[in-house]
Structures are given as C-alpha cells and as structure tokens.
Amino acid sequence: xxxxxxxQRRRPAFDADAFEGAVADxxxxxxxxxxxxxxxxxxxxxxxxxPADWARVPLTRRADYRADxxxxxxxxxxxxxEPGTLVQGSGGVGDDRVATAVRxxxxxxxxAVTLAAHPPLRDAIxxxxxxxxxxxxxxxxxxxxxxxxxxxxxxxxxxxGTLVLPSTPDPLAAPDAxxxxxxxxxxxxxxxxxxxxxTALAFLLRRLAAAGxxxxxxxxxxxxxxxxxxxxxxxxxxxxxPAVVAEAVTMSEFGWLAVxxxxxxxxxxxxxxxxxxxxxxxxxxxxxxxAEMVVTSVGxxxxxHIRYRTGDLYRVWDEPCPCGSDLPLxxxxxxxxxxxxxxxxxxxxxxxxxxxxxxxxxELDVYQVSQHREDEVRVExxxxxxxxxxxxxxxxxxxxxxxxxxxRLTASxxxxxxxxxxxxxxxxxSDLPVRxxxxxxxx
Ligand SMILES: [Zn+2]
Numbered sequence: 001x002x003x004x005x006x007x008q009r010r011r012p013a014f015d016a017d018a019f020e021g022a023v024a025d026x027x028x029x030x031x032x033x034x035x036x037x038x039x040x041x042x043x044x045x046x047x048x049x050x051p052a053d054w055a056r057v058p059l060t061r062r063a064d065y066r067a068d069x070x071x072x073x074x075x076x077x078x079x080x081x082e083p084g085t086l087v088q089g090s091g092g093v094g095d096d097r098v099a100t101a102v103r104x105x106x107x108x109x110x111x112a113v114t115l116a117a118h119p120p121l122r123d124a125i126x127x128x129x130x131x132x133x134x135x136x137x138x139x140x141x142x143x144x145x146x147x148x149x150x151x152x153x154x155x156x157x158x159x160x161g162t163l164v165l166p167s168t169p170d171p172l173a174a175p176d177a178x179x180x181x182x183x184x185x186x187x188x189x190x191x192x193x194x195x196x197x198x199t200a201l202a203f204l205l206r207r208l209a210a211a212g213x214x215x216x217x218x219x220x221x222x223x224x225x226x227x228x229x230x231x232x233x234x235x236x237x238x239x240x241x242p243a244v245v246a247e248a249v250t251m252s253e254f255g256w257l258a259v260x261x262x263x264x265x266x267x268x269x270x271x272x273x274x275x276x277x278x279x280x281x282x283x284x285x286x287x288x289x290x291a292e293m294v295v296t297s298v299g300x301x302x303x304x305h306i307r308y309r310t311g312d313l314y315r316v317w318d319e320p321c322p323c324g325s326d327l328p329l330x331x332x333x334x335x336x337x338x339x340x341x342x343x344x345x346x347x348x349x350x351x352x353x354x355x356x357x358x359x360x361x362x363e364l365d366v367y368q369v370s371q372h373r374e375d376e377v378r379v380e381x382x383x384x385x386x387x388x389x390x391x392x393x394x395x396x397x398x399x400x401x402x403x404x405x406x407x408r409l410t411a412s413x414x415x416x417x418x419x420x421x422x423x424x425x426x427x428x429x430s431d432l433p434v435r436x437x438x439x440x441x442x443x
Contacts, residue, residue: 011284012318013270013328021298022274023048029304032075059307069099073303088252100253101303107255110272114256117267117325120244124220125193134163134189137197137225138171138423163189170419171200179207187216194218198228199366199425202235220244226424227351230360249332258330267327273298277316280439287317290347292437311335340371341432343406351428357402363391368417371430377403379411388413
C-alpha cells in the first residue's frame with residue numbers, strides 16, 4: 001500500500017479501495033462479459049498489480065456499450081428482466097445516446113455516498129417521508145419515452161416512482177397552460193424532492209409568478225442536466241424559499257457522481273467508482289488541471305463499465321473543503337462544445353467562469369454565450385427591462401475582463417433563446433472542440 005499513499009498525494013481523487021474494486025470489476029468483466037472477451041479487442045495486461053498495469057487497460061466509450069446492447073455488455077447468464085434492474089436509455093443525441101442497465105441498489109448506494117457531502121440534502125432525499133421524487137427537464141433527457149403533455153401521468157412515472165413532469169422539446173417555449181399543468185401535477189404528487197434543469201425550472205417559476213400563481217412547495221431541489229446559472233438560482237431561491245437547493249452531477253450510465261456541498265463547492269464521489277481525471281495522452285491530471293473523467297464501476301456484476309470515457313471535463317483538487325466532507329473537491333466544466341477557447345488564454349474557459357462574469361443580474365432572465373470562431377464571442381440575453389443599456393454595458397465589460405482584448409465581443413438583447421436539439425439551453429456553447437485527453441502526450 002506504500003505505493004498508493006504516494007499516489008494519493010500526487011493524483012487527486014485516487015482512492016485505494018476503489019482502485020481494488022475497479023480491478024475486481026475488470027477481472028470479472030474479462031471473465032464474464034462478451035464485449036471484454038471479444039476476439040480482436042485489445043485485452044490489456046494479463047495481471048493488474050498496481051496503477052502502472054491499470055494504465056494499460058484499454059479505455060472504453062459510449063458506443064462500445066450501446067453497439068451490442070444488451071447481449072454484449074451484460075454478464076453471461078444475466079438478463080434485463082431481473083427484478084431490481086433499471087434500464088436507462090438516451091440522455092443525449094446521436095453519438096451521446098446511452099443505453100445502460102444497472103441494479104437499482106447500486107444506484108441507491110452511489111447516491112447515498114455522494115450525498116454524504118451535503119447532509120441537509122441527504123436528509124431531505126433519504127429521510128423524506130414520501131421518498132417520492134419528480135423531474136422537470138426537456139423530454140429528451142428525462143428518461144421516459146415521452147414526457148409530452150399528451151402522455152398520461154402513469155406513463156410518465158418511472159420504475160422508482162419518480163414522476164416526470166410534462167414538458168416540451170424546448171422547455172423555454174412551453175405554453176402557459178402546460179406550465180400550469182406541470183405545477184398542478186407537482187403539487188398533487190407532493191415529492192420529497194425535485195430534480196430539475198435550473199434554467200427550465202426558473203422559467204416555469206417566472207411564468208407562474210407572472211400568472212399570479214404560487215410555486216408548489218418542495219423540500220429539496222437538485223439542479224442537474226445543465227450548469228445552473230446565478231440568474232436561474234436566484235429565481236429559484238426567490239420562489240422556493242425554504243427548499244434545500246444544490247447542484248449535482250448525475251449521469252444516466254452511473255447515477256450520482258458529484259454534488260455541491262453547503263459551502264457551494266462540488267465534491268466528487270471517488271468511493272463508489274474508481275475515478276480517473278485524465279489529461280493529454282492518458283496521463284493522470286495534476287490538481288486543478290482540465291481533464292476528462294474516466295470512470296470504472298465498483299461492484300457491478302450485471303454490466304460493469306471499465307475505464308469508461310464519460311466525455312465530461314473536470315478539474316479535481318486534493319485540498320480539504322471547509323465543509324468537512326472527505327470527498328475530493330472538483331469542478332464540473334462541461335463537455336467539449338461548452339467551453340470557450342480564447343486566444344492568449346492557455347486553458348479553455350468553462351460555463352462556471354462565464355457565469356461568474358455574467359453575475360447575478362436581476363434585469364436578466366436568461367443568457368447564452370456562444371463562440372463560432374476563435375476570435376469572436378457573442379452574448380445573447382433575454383432582459384426583463386426596457387432600457388438595456390446599463391445591463392449590456394456591464395455584461396460586456398465583465399465578459400471582456402474574462403476573455404481579454406483579443407476577442408471580438410458582441411452583445412444583443414433577444415426575446416427568446418432556443419434550446420439545443422437535446423432540449424437544453426446551455427449558458428455557454430462553442431464550435432471549437434476541447435478534448436484534453438486526446439491531446440498528444442508532451443515530448
Ligand atoms: Zn465542501
């Protein structure tokens with residue numbers, strides 16, 4: 001174990017027990033799961049005696065698990081029909097689509113370990129009398145075949161009792177009648193907690209308030225799917241006063257991966273999975289370095305995931321957090337296509353930094369910063385005031401300070417911002433790819 005303690009100092013988020021668990025999942029997968037036994041597939045080292053051997057285990061991708069689902073990725077003798085098995089689909093578009101099968105008990109255990117970083121949220125979710133939850137986001141990411149308003153509530157209720165509220169492919173274009181119905185259903189379902197896209201929920205609350213209606217009471221709100229902007233969070237706090245609100249990173253493949261603590265910093269679950277933040281050429285990232293998260297399941301005997309490239313970009317640190325949680329600190333930066341690449345700045349700029357620059361403007365309903373060329377960045381925003389001069393000058397000035405002088409920065413007030421094809425309106429989008437793991441290893 002001496003080697004491990006050195007690693008723990010050098011590699012943020014390295015956990016020796018999770019590593020042993022990942023090795024066991026890999027050995028199980030190689031013995032029992034067709035995909036990992038496939039002829040012609042690179043098999044990795046015969047024996048794993050430590051992290052150096054592990055680094056030679058081939059990385060896997062979404063497409064590997066989707067291509068021959070479920071036959072190729074379930075352990076021999078196991079089926080999707082076993083009680084307690086959740087089959088998750090979609091959660092993305094095109095190459096991002098996910099197909100995965102996981103045991104519900106494993107998902108619950110992963111969530112409980114993650115939630116240790118936020119005790120009030122944990123109490124609201126795990127100690128809630130009803131235990132029920134609800135979900136509000138675009139149908140594309142909601143985990144049901146159809147969250148359209150024409151689908152009856154029963155068909156929008158997941159296996160674990162979660163009610164998926166009705167929505168439209170672009171939640172920010174939903175008509176008031178539908179928003180009212182989502183609110184009515186939420187009130188009737190009375191969930192212990194609500195899982196929501198922050199921007200979509202803020203829009204719902206804004207429209208309810210405009211119609212003179214009160215927001216349904218909810219014990220806790222978990223913000224996920226897209227980065228929660230300050231503008232959206234203020235709106236949610238205004239209308240859902242007593243609710244515990246926290247941001248979480250959840251993935252349809254794995255469940256809960258990270259959660260915001262009461263201090264507002266994000267903690268990574270490095271116990272229920274073996275997590276590897278990897279930078280150029282597959283090198284373990286240094287603390288604070290932008291890296292792709294590669295995840296290996298621990299204790300999954302149904303459909304283990306081995307060195308799975310999530311495509312999600314993080315920074316991970318090894319310093320303690322004042323909240324006292326011993327889960328490592330991280331920052332979820334998004335995926336390629338959601339970070340700005342700016343000339344003169346060595347590291348890409350993610351939605352968090354952009355949002356800090358935009359700030360919490362009460363005159364702003366929603367915004368999007370987009371980049372189509374390296375030297376050009378555009379901010380579009382939906383104001384709720386008539387005179388936007390001061391608002392726009394402030395926005396441009398603060399974004400200019402973040403992006404530097406080498407970028408042409410334009411701002412325009414718009415009445416509406418369309419969501420992407422997956423129903424999400426991301427605060428930050430870029431046509432310039434950022435793929436730290438695929439960069440060449442420096443010579
Ligand atoms: Zn903390």
